[in-house]
Amino acid sequence: MPATVGQVVRLLEHRYPVGLAADWDAVGLTCGDPSATVSRVLFAVDPVRDVVDEALVLQADMVVTHHPLLLRGVHSVAPVDHRGSVLHTLITHGIALYSAHTNADHARPGVSDALADVLGVTDTVPLVPEAHDATVGTGRVGRLDEVLTLEAFTARVGERLPATAQGVRAAGDPQRLIETVAVCGGSGDAFLSDAARIADVYITADLRHHRAQDHLVDGGCALVDVAHWASEWPWLPVAAEALRADCAAAGSTVDVHVSTIVTDPWTLHRGSQP
Numbered sequence: 129m130p131a132t133v134g135q136v137v138r139l140l141e142h143r144y145p146v147g148l149a150a151d152w153d154a155v156g157l158t159c160g161d162p163s164a165t166v167s168r169v170l171f172a173v174d175p176v177r178d179v180v181d182e183a184l185v186l187q188a189d190m191v192v193t194h195h196p197l198l199l200r201g202v203h204s205v206a207p208v209d210h211r212g213s214v215l216h217t218l219i220t221h222g223i224a225l226y227s228a229h230t231n232a233d234h235a236r237p238g239v240s241d242a243l244a245d246v247l248g249v250t251d252t253v254p255l256v257p258e259a260h261d262a263t264v265g266t267g268r269v270g271r272l273d274e275v276l277t278l279e280a281f282t283a284r285v286g287e288r289l290p291a292t293a294q295g296v297r298a299a300g301d302p303q304r305l306i307e308t309v310a311v312c313g314g315s316g317d318a319f320l321s322d323a324a325r326i327a328d329v330y331i332t333a334d335l336r337h338h339r340a341q342d343h344l345v346d347g348g349c350a351l352v353d354v355a356h357w358a359s360e361w362p363w364l365p366v367a368a369e370a371l372r373a374d375c376a377a378a379g380s381t382v383d384v385h386v387s388t389i390v391t392d393p394w395t396l397h398r399g400s401q402p
């Protein structure tokens with residue numbers, strides 16, 4: 129029996145409760161009739177044109193993304209810009225769009241758990257626990273499954289995350305030994321001081337010059353900066369498999385697909401050692 133959009137939403141929100149989302153966030157169902165049937169779901173990081181085109185080719189009935197399509201107030205969804213165009217295409221083809229953003233970041237297991245797992249970081253706890261419940265929160269910190277130098281750890285990150293033009297860059301002594309690792313999928317520079325207190329290295333995305341430099345000169349931990357998309361992608365297969373299993377347990381069959389289209393905005397990188 130196929131699932132319905134409403135049933136998929138309920139199962140996703142059981143794993144990623146909406147109450148865990150940040151106040152500024154806009155998670156949930158963006159379009160789609162809750163009573164419509166769903167037999168195929170595509171998981172992706174970004175609700176962009178390439179992903180919608182992939183959903184059309186796959187004949188998916190629903191797209192689940194990490195990033196919301198509509199985060200700020202809108203007064204028109206006319207197909208005259210990217211967001212309106214994406215929304216029109218989805219509605220025209222009867223494809224539902226759902227996003228699990230900061231609720232998927234904060235839930236356990238969530239986005240940063242998937243990042244920690246793929247990098248071999250074990251025994252994790254939230255880097256920044258929620259005030260009302262210390263078992264959930266932002267980022268994770270745990271033990272690396274073997275002690276590695278920063279240089280070797282950086283190589284591992286490059287091997288285990290999906291390839292991007294940005295690649296992986298690290299800051300700190302390449303021979304520094306890494307035992308305790310803090311991770312935060314997505315833009316995590318707000319949590320540099322939290323990582324500095326407990327970790328040998330902090331891996332996240334979108335780190336900026338001044339904050340990274342201040343952190344390092346103040347004796348903070350080593351840093352590994354990866355592409356935003358790559359830091360969140362490892363959650364997709366985990367979430368997809370969880371939905372497939374949850375639907376099966378509820379007596380419904382859904383086919384799940386994980387997008388491998390690199391939707392990170394950076395497409396070229398030319399680096400050279402100084």
Ligand SMILES: [Zn+2]
Pocket residue numbers: 194195313314315356360
């Ligand atoms: Zn993100």
